[in-house]
Amino acid sequence: MTTDQKTKPADQTEALPPYSGEETPCPKCRYPEAYTLYRSATQAVLDEFNGRLQRRGPLPERLERQCQRCDYAWDEALVPDGADADEAGL
Ligand SMILES: [Zn+2]
Numbered sequence: 476m477t478t479d480q481k482t483k484p485a486d487q488t489e490a491l492p493p494y495s496g497e498e499t500p501c502p503k504c505r506y507p508e509a510y511t512l513y514r515s516a517t518q519a520v521l522d523e524f525n526g527r528l529q530r531r532g533p534l535p536e537r538l539e540r541q542c543q544r545c546d547y548a549w550d551e552a553l554v555p556d557g558a559d560a561d562e563a564g565l
Pocket of ligand 1: 505
């Protein structure tokens with residue numbers, strides 16, 4: 476009954492995709508820009524979305540991306556120390 480194990484590491488935290496940069500296409504509507512919000516590590520949370528309560532987590536520190544057009548949100552990993560600074564928007 477544990478058919479969803481294949482994409483998850485043995486660790487409790489979910490593996491996050493790397494930060495994809497300022498101009499990343501939305502996975503849902505392909506709009507090329509997304510907001511970036513820092514989220515601290517959290518234990519399991521209940522999110523209400525689209526009329527449903529869903530349980531997520533525990534989650535590590537992460538960057539939450541949100542499409543500027545359709546509001547779809549997804550998580551990405553923090554930018555590691557020493558990574559390219561040109562994506563930092565400074
Ligand atoms: Zn979108």
